[in-house]
Amino acid sequence: MAPTTRQPAEHPDPPAAVPPPPARGKGRPRSxxxxxxxxxxxxxxxxxxxxxxxxxxxxxxxxxxxxxxxxxxWPSKSELVVDAIASLFDQLECADHGSLQADIEAVVARFAELLSLPETQAALLALFAEGTRDLHLRRRIRERIVQPQKVLVQLGLANAQARGEMDPELDPAGAEEEIDIIFDTIAGTVEHRLLVSGEPVTPDWVRRFATLLLNPFPGLLH
Amino acid sequence: MAPTTRQPAEHPDPPAAVPPPPARGKGRPRSxxxxxxxxxxxxxxxxxxxxxxxxxxxxxxxxxxxxxxxxxxWPSKSELVVDAIASLFDQLECADHGSLQADIEAVVARFAELLSLPETQAALLALFAEGTRDLHLRRRIRERIVQPQKVLVQLGLANAQARGEMDPELDPAGAEEEIDIIFDTIAGTVEHRLLVSGEPVTPDWVRRFATLLLNPFPGLLH
Amino acid sequence: MAPTTRQPAEHPDPPAAVPPPPARGKGRPRSxxxxxxxxxxxxxxxxxxxxxxxxxxxxxxxxxxxxxxxxxxWPSKSELVVDAIASLFDQLECADHGSLQADIEAVVARFAELLSLPETQAALLALFAEGTRDLHLRRRIRERIVQPQKVLVQLGLANAQARGEMDPELDPAGAEEEIDIIFDTIAGTVEHRLLVSGEPVTPDWVRRFATLLLNPFPGLLH
Amino acid sequence: MAPTTRQPAEHPDPPAAVPPPPARGKGRPRSxxxxxxxxxxxxxxxxxxxxxxxxxxxxxxxxxxxxxxxxxxWPSKSELVVDAIASLFDQLECADHGSLQADIEAVVARFAELLSLPETQAALLALFAEGTRDLHLRRRIRERIVQPQKVLVQLGLANAQARGEMDPELDPAGAEEEIDIIFDTIAGTVEHRLLVSGEPVTPDWVRRFATLLLNPFPGLLH
DNA sequence: TGATAAACGAGACGGTACGTCAGGTCTTAAT
DNA sequence: ATTAAGACCTGACGTACCGTCTCGTTTATCA
The missing domain is CATH 1.10.10.60 (Homeodomain-like)
Known part of the structure; x- marks a missing residue:
């Protein structure tokens, strides 16, 4: 969380789900x-x-x-950067575009847009790399960056169900793993294309990728 | 490339596609x-x-x-690590397991195995992160780490064609983009699952992932 | 000068003839x-x-x-050593021993004593050697090491005049060059004897040297 | 000594007063x-x-x-420099100029000339400084650089005696110390003036210095 | 209104690693 | 056996950031 709200105690780690009582301390308040x-x-x-x-x-x-x-x-460079970058991910949303394919395309495009910002480019993989070692950091990253994206996938599937595109009996519990797998696929693929392969994410690519996810492998017989 | 073969000039950067003439330099040879x-x-x-x-x-x-x-x-830490890690990727291969699904599962499993080594865990994302800024490094990474994996995808598709699983008219030229998309998907997804989400890659997960790629989205009506 | 008194600016070079205003810098003061x-x-x-x-x-x-x-x-090893050695030269003084000969002998003996310390032995010539190239360093050396000695010569001559040993009309201006020549002779000779020739400076040698300076060349006829 | 003459054995330390027998070694001769x-x-x-x-x-x-x-x-930088510089001191000589004063002035002037060469300036004090610690080096310096100067003093005094300027009974043995003192004085003073004080050695200064040595202190009464 | 207390800027502090450089030794092939 | 070339080990260099600390100052609350 952005440490904007004053924390009388130490580093503003705890999720602070409950906004702490204003805790008007005595000294000069943080700017x-x-x-x-x-x-x-x-x-x-x-x-x-x-x-x-x-x-x-x-x-x-x-x-x-x-x-x-x-x-x-902030106790370290990484934590600072998490917060600096995280706010950019707050804008993610999942409007209903009328079909699962369209929704996925929208999400992918929006995510790719975020990953094209210079600051995100520079920071994201480095953060993930640091998170590989630092468990605490990994938790922060998940809360602030990964989770907001995952929610979009859940929302998209719920919308699809609501529209009748999907078997209405899948979601509640058992789909947990299915959501994970789809999420890792979408996020990982876009990141890999942009940050590792270094290729642009064009509307055409977005369409093909969404198609690959939703349909049988192209060219596959039977 | 591993700098084992002596390079009379400076750092052993150039791909040296043509094995350089033994280049018997004059001084003491590098150990x-x-x-x-x-x-x-x-x-x-x-x-x-x-x-x-x-x-x-x-x-x-x-x-x-x-x-x-x-x-x-090596001019820098990153370049050294590229070479140190790259050799691990040399062992990748794509045996014919009889079906595209089996082949993909094998590749994914093997890649996940590599990414589970402590040294790879520690290095891979950090390398990718550095490559974001350093164009030269990015080229090295692609040559030594990314490319060997991509070749596996090409091989797998060729085998599928040979087995008659796929439309034999797709490959030659037009499939270039299709290969890229599949490759980014496989690599990115596995990396994201292991290194970002921090979840293990079990045989079951591998099966589900391969199924997702080859079949229509599960639960999707029509 | 020893950099003990805080200098808000950079290295404590300037002579700081005027004791700098306490210059309460803003940050943590130097220890x-x-x-x-x-x-x-x-x-x-x-x-x-x-x-x-x-x-x-x-x-x-x-x-x-x-x-x-x-x-x-300190910006360099040499400057550090200048300050480290210079303080040893602060103890030089020129008491009135009743005759010019006695005064010179005292100065020579005291200087020789200083040059016999291991730290001075190790440092002085090396400093002078560095000063040969580095103009800034040469200035520092002159201020902190050479000048204190020169003052002794001036004092000694003034005392001699006061005692009536010397023509009272010489000093004011014209003797500048005479002082220089005597100073170079005393300092140079003692240094050369101790540090180059490697011979000790005994009381007997001191007496002979002072005699050489004040009297006609021994053995010279006329 | 300059190691120009071939030494089949190790470093050319020994004085090699006698040019070693050509000693046709077996391999390729040194250039x-x-x-x-x-x-x-x-x-x-x-x-x-x-x-x-x-x-x-x-x-x-x-x-x-x-x-x-x-x-x-050469086993080290210092030894190399000794030899490089030493040859410059080979040219020192002491012609008979008709009076001790004139001879001293000539020697001083010639020595000052040598010390004004850039290579000598840079090297001499540094060599002396190194010699302070390294006994072997000090011996080399004395043989190659210091001794040739000292000989001049001996020669000058001998000439003066021959001309009847000096008491003919002084020299043979007892003057050893006198020669040392004069030598240290001349060499040390010139070095100090040029390399430490950084003042030029003009003909006028030379005359005054020689006068100081040979006559009573100027201005001294009695 | 004045004491108390925390946050603030500045910048010095002990560290660690950096990437470079010179010294001096060694191993090659060529002469 | 000596040469030119150049790789090698060693160890100091001077710099850059790190994260902590100690100052004097500012800004708030509480008595």
């Missing part, structure tokens, strides 16, 4: 402006310098803030 | 043993410390070699 | 203890290892200080 | 041209880069010679 400035500076620096080039000192300077202020809020 | 020791040490250190914990000095020490010897061969 | 520890460690290391064996890393370790702290204060 | 080229290159590099800037690799390259060839002849 909300600083948080925004820092996150903006982080995104800017990411787009400019990439993950490797990003330094805490530089972010602090861009944000017009002391390094101490950064560390008071 | 082939050193190359092997370094690559081994790199894999060992990767598995132990992860990407972030890997330092050139440490690798040099493990390999019983001076730091300068590392830098004489 | 005065660190300066002392570093200079002590430098002298210790010099005496032990000599100029060539002295390394910044070793000094830092002896002083219980990070290498960066050294470089924050 | 005499290489020695000259190396010494020239050393002097050139010294004048250009100073002691600190001089590297064995650079000298080898300038001389068109492999580094190995350098080390086969």
């Amino acid at each position: 909300a402006a600083a948080d925004l400035a820092i996150l903006d500076a982080t995104r800017e620096a990411l787009a400019e310098l990439g993950w490797g080039g990003l330094t805490m000192g530089d972010v602090a300077q861009r944000a017009g803030v002391a390094k101490t202020t950064l560390y008071r809020r | 082939a043993a050193a190359d092997l020791a370094i690559l081994d040490a790199t894999r060992e250190a990767l598995a132990e410390l992860g990407w972030g914990g890997l330092t050139m000095g440490d690798v040099a020490q493990r390999a019983g070699v001076a730091k300068t010897t590392l830098y004489r061969r | 005065a203890a660190a300066d002392l520890a570093i200079l002590d460690a430098t002298r210790e290391a010099l005496a032990e290892l000599g100029w060539g064996g002295l390394t910044m890393g070793d000094v830092a370790q002896r002083a219980g200080v990070a290498k960066t702290t050294l470089y924050r204060r | 005499a041209a290489a020695d000259l080229a190396i010494l020239d290159a050393t002097r050139e590099a010294l004048a250009e880069l100073g002691w600190g800037g001089l590297t064995m690799g650079d000298v080898a390259q300038r001389a068109g010679v492999a580094k190995t060839t350098l080390y086969r002849r």
